[in-house]
Amino acid sequence: MSEHVNYENTVAKLKERHVDLDDIAEIAYHFQLRYLPGLTKQIAMQSVQRVLEKREVQHVVWVALELDRLTEENLINEPLRDVIKEDFGLFGVDELLGNAIATSFGSIGFTGYGYVDNIKPGIIGKLDKIGKTTKGVTTTFIDDVIGGIAAAAGSRLAQKYPKGFVDDAQ
Template identity: 40%
Template sequence: MRQPGQSREGVRPVAQEAPGPVPGVVLPPRLLPGQMKAEVVRLLQSRGVTLEAIAQVVLAVQGHYFVNLTLEECLLAVEAVVEKREVQHAVLTGAALDMLAEQRRLPEPLGAILRADDGLYGVDEVMALAVTNIYGSIGLTNFGYLDKEKLGIIGELNRRKGGQVHTFLDDLVAAIAAAAAARIAHQRAGGG
């Protein structure tokens, strides 16, 4: 990785502070935060995942501990998770790998590993861990539980047939749900 703020040529990214383009400095075509979120929500939907379906998983896993928890509060938490840049980057990357594996456009043996959802391939879990941890390490337990029990939409992704590949997406959805659950736990306790 380049250092945050560092441009490709090692020049300070003054363009971020100053108006107007700076010759020779190619800045990342960064979407505005709101655009990026909309793009990620659209991508999730195109892969069969709505934020509501994720919120239902959150309610299933966290409703035991907070009796008055509503689907609406869960949905707000999922929305907040998807606003985080770390989460957006993980979803963009994981979903792209799934789609390219489906379309047989990945180099081998990577494509075959992803299409088989090889149990010894752990990059999907590593990427999910970064999402799980955005509200701290207490999300870890729920992630592991959801990844194994495959509640709701996570199980649907896992069962899909017909050449669909969701090797990354099922973990990422479990991780988003686990992060939303952690957010709710922190908020209910007052602070964060």
């Protein structure tokens, strides 16, 4: 399977779960803007796209989304199914997957992920709430991988523009 096909497949899988790349870019944009004056949503979107082009990121996204889907369809055995459905606070595997993505562009992604996981901005908070309030919907993993993608995109931007200057030159 070509890298472009894998990228398109990943984007399609996110859309199936009602997540657009704009949603992720919005998070990366807002959490990096104060460090990168001049940052645009377009530049944040390009960074999100670069993150999603990495094969190891695609694999983590696929596994995470599949675990949510299998849990919704009751195809995961107990006691794990209930732990995932409840998004049990001490489970932590979902955060490990988010951090695996977040650090794919350096360790700064680790702190960025902790920030977005804590405040749950934008689509992350919406998905977290849906998962906790809508019977039959599991969002245990998707909110964390989205946070990881946004944090990795922010980390990538910080590395690309270490002096905090962002211009239109890519």
